[in-house]
Amino acid sequence: MNRIDQLFKKKKKNILSVYFTAGYPQPDSLPVILSELEKAGVDMVEIGIPFSDPTADGPVIQQSNHQALINGMSLTLLFNQLAQIRKKISIPLILMGYFNPVYRFGIEAFSLKCRETGIDGVILPDLPLREYETRCKPFFEKAKLHNIFLITPETSDSRIHEIDTKTSGFIYMVSSSSTTGKNQKAKDLHKDYFERVQKLGVRSPCMIGFGIANRSTFRQACKYANGAIIGTAFIKALKKETPPEKTIPEFIQSITG
Amino acid sequence: MTTMNYQVNEDGYYGKFGGAWIPEMMYVNIEELRVRYLDIIHSEEFESEFRQLLSDYSGRPTPLYFSHWLSEYYHTKIFLKREDLNHTGSHKLNNTIGQVLLALKLGKTRIIAETGAGQHGLATATVCALKGLECIVYMGDLDMERQETNVKKMKMLGATVIPVHTGNKTLKDATNEAMRDWINHPSDTHYIIGSVVGPHPYPDMVTRFQSVISKELKTQLAEKTGSEKPARIIACVGGGSNAAGAFYHFLDDPEVELIGVEAAGKGIYTAETAATLFVGSPGVLHSSMSIIMQNKDGQVTEPYSISAGLDYPGIGPLHAHLCKTGRAKYLYATDKEVMEAARLLTQKEGIIPALESAHALAALTQIRFKKEEVTVVNLSGRGDKDMETYLRYFGY
Numbered sequence: 001m002n003r004i005d006q007l008f009k010k011k012k013k014n015i016l017s018v019y020f021t022a023g024y025p026q027p028d029s030l031p032v033i034l035s036e037l038e039k040a041g042v043d044m045v046e047i048g049i050p051f052s053d054p055t056a057d058g059p060v061i062q063q064s065n066h067q068a069l070i071n072g073m074s075l076t077l078l079f080n081q082l083a084q085i086r087k088k089i090s091i092p093l094i095l096m097g098y099f100n101p102v103y104r105f106g107i108e109a110f111s112l113k114c115r116e117t118g119i120d121g122v123i124l125p126d127l128p129l130r131e132y133e134t135r136c137k138p139f140f141e142k143a144k145l146h147n148i149f150l151i152t153p154e155t156s157d158s159r160i161h162e163i164d165t166k167t168s169g170f171i172y173m174v175s176s177s178s179t180t181g182k183n184q185k186a187k188d189l190h191k192d193y194f195e196r197v198q199k200l201g202v203r204s205p206c207m208i209g210f211g212i213a214n215r216s217t218f219r220q221a222c223k224y225a226n227g228a229i230i231g232t233a234f235i236k237a238l239k240k241e242t243p244p245e246k247t248i249p250e251f252i253q254s255i256t257g
Numbered sequence: 258m259t260t261m262n263y264q265v266n267e268d269g270y271y272g273k274f275g276g277a278w279i280p281e282m283m284y285v286n287i288e289e290l291r292v293r294y295l296d297i298i299h300s301e302e303f304e305s306e307f308r309q310l311l312s313d314y315s316g317r318p319t320p321l322y323f324s325h326w327l328s329e330y331y332h333t334k335i336f337l338k339r340e341d342l343n344h345t346g347s348h349k350l351n352n353t354i355g356q357v358l359l360a361l362k363l364g365k366t367r368i369i370a371e372t373g374a375g376q377h378g379l380a381t382a383t384v385c386a387l388k389g390l391e392c393i394v395y396m397g398d399l400d401m402e403r404q405e406t407n408v409k410k411m412k413m414l415g416a417t418v419i420p421v422h423t424g425n426k427t428l429k430d431a432t433n434e435a436m437r438d439w440i441n442h443p444s445d446t447h448y449i450i451g452s453v454v455g456p457h458p459y460p461d462m463v464t465r466f467q468s469v470i471s472k473e474l475k476t477q478l479a480e481k482t483g484s485e486k487p488a489r490i491i492a493c494v495g496g497g498s499n500a501a502g503a504f505y506h507f508l509d510d511p512e513v514e515l516i517g518v519e520a521a522g523k524g525i526y527t528a529e530t531a532a533t534l535f536v537g538s539p540g541v542l543h544s545s546m547s548i549i550m551q552n553k554d555g556q557v558t559e560p561y562s563i564s565a566g567l568d569y570p571g572i573g574p575l576h577a578h579l580c581k582t583g584r585a586k587y588l589y590a591t592d593k594e595v596m597e598a599a600r601l602l603t604q605k606e607g608i609i610p611a612l613e614s615a616h617a618l619a620a621l622t623q624i625r626f627k628k629e630e631v632t633v634v635n636l637s638g639r640g641d642k643d644m645e646t647y648l649r650y651f652g653y
Contacts, residue, residue: 053429100549
């Protein structure tokens with residue numbers, strides 16, 4: 001069974017997923033970040049594939065993408081690093097990024113490499129439904145890769161139902177209509193949107209992301225979904241001069257402890 | 258070749274190029290546009306206001322001018338389509354008038370735009386002033402420096418110009434920032450893309466608004482030459498909006514040769530170029546599958562051209578399709594060739610062209626003309642905005 005499915009089978013609430021950009025802050029940060037996140041009790045990780053033009057991201061993740069590219073990160077290097085560390089990590093791993101680097105790598109080659117290195121799912125926000133079905137689905141399914149779709153507060157009920165049937169693994173609920181990293185207070189989270197999705201009775205598990213930055217926003221989001229995803233706040237924490245072995249447990253503790 | 262189709266299909270594709278590679282955060286806005294744009298722009302009310310503004314406000318039809326000097330120099334007949342004589346100094350106003358009217362029909366109150374040379378930003382700020390709409394223009398820091406006069410004009414028109422400091426600080430980066438703005442303002446904002454790039458329906462919508470150029474050409478050529486068909490049409494191409502407009506009504510007539518001219522910068526064998534079709538490969542940038550400049554890892558590379566309006570690492574999907582099918586031919590001109598062509602037109606015809614438009618003029622040296630045939634050069638803009646660059650280059 002896909003590790004994402006296993007996770008949602010055994011844990012229904014308060015699932016914590018963390019996003020970070022591969023190749024940031026150091027070219028070889030990925031293995032130690034993954035180990036520390038698992039050790040700290042994170043349930044799932046989204047590994048960002050850096051891209052030159054991250055149009056859905058705010059300044060912090062733009063900067064981490066930019067630095068990662070300067071550090072020489074590429075899909076080839078990312079898969080090499082993953083192949084080394086995967087044996088020691090058992091939580092589900094997702095690759096998240098923009099379509100062009102995947103397209104350039106080759107969709108079939110990418111799927112095979114994901115399978116080889118133990119990737120469980122893929123989130124490509126600029127890959128629309130129709131393009132996914134015609135170009136990617138056969139390869140992703142063969143590699144047992146979940147392809148996770150996004151919804152936003154603007155997404156209509158009927159489209160949420162459609163996405164619910166087409167997504168695999170879970171639905172990524174974008175908390176507000178914004179790029180990543182917009183600061184939000186827990187009380188400002190779109191409660192009516194979360195409740196609307198709850199009432200629709202979707203079959204897929206839901207994870208809330210974008211603007212989840214601390215304990216209070218995490219807890220608030222977890223009331224309405226199976227869990228939440230933290231990205232920008234974690235990237236910011238990594239920026240500090242302290243080693244990840246110290247930063248990461250402290251950061252995770254500040255969210256879940 | 259006559260059986261080829263050069264219109265966008267239902268899925269937003271020209272052959273293999275195009276589509277709407279958008280994140281879900283842009284879906285509602287793009288879907289609203291896709292569903293409504295054709296009905297709106299074909300409505301009688303829209304058409305009549307659009308036509309009236311083009312004529313009374315922008316000064317259309319723009320003249321078709323027979324250039325004695327160029328014709329003699331190249332031993333042929335060369336006409337200049339004077340898009341430089343539009344209000345605000347370029348063809349860009351055709352599109353911004355259309356999109357502002359469309360935005361009003363969609364009930365939008367806030368307009369955003371990206372700009373490179375500042376011509377699209379200026380055209381957007383102008384129509385927003387006319388219609389009383391809030392206007393925010395994203396412009397690369399480097400371009401703000403290169404095109405300072407346009408920045409000042411936009412500010413005087415009441416627009417907010419936001420400098421973009423990422424990447425090369427040029428057009429690509431300004432476009433990224435405008436897209437982020439739109440994601441963050443999903444309900445009240447319309448994004449006026451300035452070229453035939455971006456997700457469907459933008460390439461088709463902008464092409465339609467610019468197609469007034471080729472529509473006028475047909476009538477004017479018939480009057481002046483006795484035939485509405487020229488032997489060829491030449492236009493510069495960055496994203497490709499003036500070329501798309503100049504080609505549009507001739508696309509299905511294979512007797513008319515269509516030539517686009519890209520900016521080679523310091524040469525296509527150097528890293529400092531913006532000749533996307535010569536150095537690029539298929540990829541997705543700014544929500545459209547087209548030909549883009551990228552490295553082996555699919556990272557978009559930084560373009561270079563002396564002209565801020567052509568300094569873009571992609572090209573509209575229509576042009577990628579016209580290139581791959583052979584319907585249009587694409588050439589390139591280097592900075593040096595462009596400066597010389599601009600100097601000649603200025604001193605022999607008394608017309609100072611925009612750096613962008615001078616690319617089309619520079620490519621004339623690469624064409625074998627017949628004496629009696631008619632060539633149209635689309636002179637997309639005037640050179641006022643480029644005076645600093647010209648003065649520095651020529652040392653006047």
